[in-house]
Amino acid sequence: MGARSKRWPRRAVLAGLVAASLLLAACGGGGGAPSSGGEAGGGGGEGGGTINIGLLMPLTGQISQFGEQTRNGALLAIKQKGNKVGNYTINPIVEDDKNNETEAVARVQKLVTEDQVVAVIGSVSSRISIPVSEVLEQQGVVMISPTSTADSLTPGKKWIFRACFYDSFQGQVMAKFAREELNAQTAAILYDMANPYSEGLYKSFEAAFQEMGGQVVKVDSYRTGDQDFRAQLTSIAQANPDVLFLPDYYDPVGVVAQQAREVGVKATLLGADGWDDSKLYELGGEAILDGYFSNHYSIEQENPESKAFVEAFRQEYGEDPSALAALGYDAANLLLDAIQRVIDGGGDPTDPAQIRDALEQTQGFKGVTGTISFDENHNPIKDAVVLQTTSEGHKYVTTVSPQ
Template identity: 40%
Template structure:
């Protein structure tokens, strides 16, 4: 019920602000026919623009559109205008598969950008691979995504690294000896992160005092939290998405649990504090970048994003922007923009400077890059430390 109530106003906002783009297939940077024209390069995007994780899809799309508009202002790619065709998968894996099938078979896109959630990228990636259309996910961190095949890439770090990062932080920085885990068993992302965290934390000599679960869409976590409270953990690892995490934080504090909550990049949304309120303050999560960076390129991106969208970009916006920049640079290096050439050039990406750091694609088409730890402080995520791969 909570998810539906949260999703409804957000969905209406999406229709009002970008609905014409999603529904009438008017592409970012200009309208296009289904297959574009000889003077255009049609790129497909699939994302969650409605549903319980809509802020992820909207932020990512905003970043992608900004990168495309910047490239078009400079003459496009090889004299051709970049056109983005975006389809809403409503936060559903089956819709993600349908969207990518349509983008490839009906719209004949040259490349695909998306998705945020690993479960939805895993549903779509085999279709892109089978049709030999390069796909870059901005932020799906489950290792299985790029294992689908050699046409699938990502510009974010992966769960083994992200889980390890937070295990190290819990041990080294928080001096935690006992940690409880509360994972979402319906999410490949959450299960993967929990497994990697648990493995590393035990290697460091820590004790996992409880490993319990919930399912996406749940709104009552008091039974699990009561059990966790009895184990007296030094910290609780909750690798979920912001909707459930906000509710878990509220209920944990209501039960008198004072141990800090730890999580991953799925926490990064302006909705986290809206849902969790003051209960989310003082908790930590791993992320792809920090708005408190002093890097001029990062600050320039933040400034331009604020001017265009009226809000501070979260990590999903930065990763959408970076994924588009990697794709655009690869296209520029090709001879004639054929998908196999684009695939080859994406794979050659090395020390490519973007907002979230320097990206080098490894042999498994994963980005090698650092992670940051941030601490929630109201609507601001305060930088704590950087952990290199």
């Protein structure tokens, strides 16, 4: 059965709630703060009402900082619109998936069945977003992940989008940087075999590095939660690679970097967007310095969209935005832009199918992380940046465009 046929019961319920939702909006329903729930409603064109949008993020657990940053970016985008698109109130409903697959599926089912969301922004990690996407694909609800980069997330799915580039591109970016900018002839890779994000990056880097004439002299692995990597790193030190690719999040990478230097690894350390957190330096110390990683965004970028975003984020939260905050901001704005275009065309912005169709037609959207158009798999076509780890934090090095 198609997703649309599964949605008839839900749409029938929504139709019965239209009058109540309009009355609530007229009495001041909605507002600037994220809600814990609410009833969606509205009609076509300029009718007005409330549109519920889910924000599914890991706000507790291993990568809670990533979830908080992404949530803050998304909420800022909605707040800047006054929680309104046209005559419709945008009601963000935030749920904590705890970076746990079972919890994430339960939370997204609640967003769909109880909160009647038209779309979900989330989640952060590919490990969580993949099972969540399967639920939303079956239910016919739009999903746009700000940050999940696993290649397998979007292909073959009608309802699933992302605001970030995907792992194959990141791996290619870092392989190209290693070969052309660092003149690396040999590479080693140490990855988390239990994490699809890490495994996908490893495979794309390895293939691209070898295709460009480099030699991968050692590949080794560990599992999420491991703390001692010295055995693998000792073997890598014996192989003496020019670069060591560490495709994982900042917390294991910081520990790996320290242990790598302890056992004599002299290679330049390379990574991907999972490195993007200030705690990388707390965990890695001097061992992490003078490494390089691919990312979606740099605070040093000079485009007008980035400058305005940085200023607004600092004013709202009292700190500089990370790339994840920028992606959360772009994901929310992509969704709001699609809703606006549905309204402008006289459509019904409470209908997820119409929002999906508008998202598919996105071309040349000016985001903080780049100018975004979606390809046939709902992946954005945009640039990546390479950053260096320094004693003063991340330093912009170069921009790499898709080929």
